[in-house]
Amino acid sequence: MKRVLLLAGLLGLAAFTATALASPGQIAPTPTQHALSVGDSFVVPGAKIGCEVTRRGGSVLVECRRAGKAKGTYGTFFSSKTVRVAKFQSSRTAQVVFTAKQRGKWRVCGGQASTARVAAQGCP
Numbered sequence: 046m047k048r049v050l051l052l053a054g055l056l057g058l059a060a061f062t063a064t065a066l067a068s069p070g071q072i073a074p075t076p077t078q079h080a081l082s083v084g085d086s087f088v089v090p091g092a093k094i095g096c097e098v099t100r101r102g103g104s105v106l107v108e109c110r111r112a113g114k115a116k117g118t119y120g121t122f123f124s125s126k127t128v129r130v131a132k133f134q135s136s137r138t139a140q141v142v143f144t145a146k147q148r149g150k151w152r153v154c155g156g157q158a159s160t161a162r163v164a165a166q167g168c169p
Contacts, residue, residue: 084098097109104127105125110133
């Protein structure tokens with residue numbers, strides 16, 4: 046029995062060592078955290094996604110959408126209290142399609158908002 050456990054332990058150690066040696070540099074980098082203020086924006090390189098920190102109705106939001114023409118794409122508007130997803134009908138008109146409260150209820154929306162700013166405020 047001791048030989049079986051010793052053999053199993055040695056095989057496990059060999060497998061672990063082989064895996065570690067086969068993938069050097071595969072350790073995940075430590076992420077960098079940045080503090081952003083209202084008016085700041087950021088892009089995700091290679092992903093064609095951009096975000097901006099805004100203030101709407103007294104709340105600070107992070108608004109993200111795909112780069113380029115807005116028509117036909119989706120944007121997210123989230124704060125510490127809410128999350129909304131809107132589909133852009135044009136560069137200024139969006140339809141909220143989903144809204145939720147953080148750790149709370151959610152709902153799918155209908156109707157069209159008159160501007161992208163309204164999309165950030167919830168279902169019409």
